[in-house]
Amino acid sequence: MRGLIEKDIRLTLIRKQTLFIFLAMAVVMGISMDGTFVITYLTMLAMIAAIGTISYDEFDNGFAFLMTLPFGRKTYVKEKYLFSLIMTVAAWCFGAVVNIAITISRHGGAGLADDLIMATAAIPSIYMVVGIIIPLQFKYGSEKSRLVLFGIFGICAVLIYGVKTLPIDVVKPLVGLFNTLQGLPGYSILLALVIACIIVTFVSYMISARIMEKKEF
Secondary structure, three states: OHHHHHHHHHHHHOOHHHHHHHHHHHHHHHHHOOHHHHHHHHHHHHHHHHHHHHHHHHHHHHHHHHOOOOOOHHHHHHHHHHHHHHHHHHHHHHHHHHHHHHHHHHHOOOOHHHHHHHHOOHHHHHHHHHHHHHHHHHHHHHHHHHHHHHHHHHHHHHHHHHHHOOOHHHHHHHHHHHHHHHOOOHHHHHHHHHHHHHHHHHHHHHHHHHHHHHOOO
16 A cells, blocks of 8 residues: 555656645735635645546556556555545645744734634545545546536535525524534534544445446456
8 A cells, every 4th residue: 555655646746836836826825815715725635636646547547557466456445545635634734834824923823723623624524525526436437527526516506506495484494403503612513524524434435445346447
């Protein structure tokens, strides 16, 4: 697995000029905007870059070669989840450093702890997206998976719009639940997100492993 992680790091660094531009943009946006936005922005970019390595592996019938190397298909799947986690956490840490520097320079560090607790929610939230995209990538490939993902987001948008058009008596309990969730302490929300992320990741891994075991190259 160590070799697979090194491979993915090298694949990611192929686009080092693009990554440097994104990092520079993040610093500039952090200075001009809310610092916590930088954390979410960088974490999301890292997630996209990590999942993008699957497209590199798939390119030019690359899977057929990779699967001749001395590791199992489940090991390959585990590495993708682990590498995505490493990238996500690393990007979050870089964004947190930028946020800390900006907050200290502007406000002397006031409210920094609360901001970081809430910003930590970006890790499990974005990593749950990883749990959705990776099985789609393995099942449909990079091009078709984008279409499927857009379809999922489209269905979610329709459902959200449909909720807004429901009668007030039906929507009222949902609004009450949302207000209750907003009133919860930050650490409670974070704990709930972490638990949800673990469940989603486990289910996603089982699906991805099954897809890869049955896939023919």
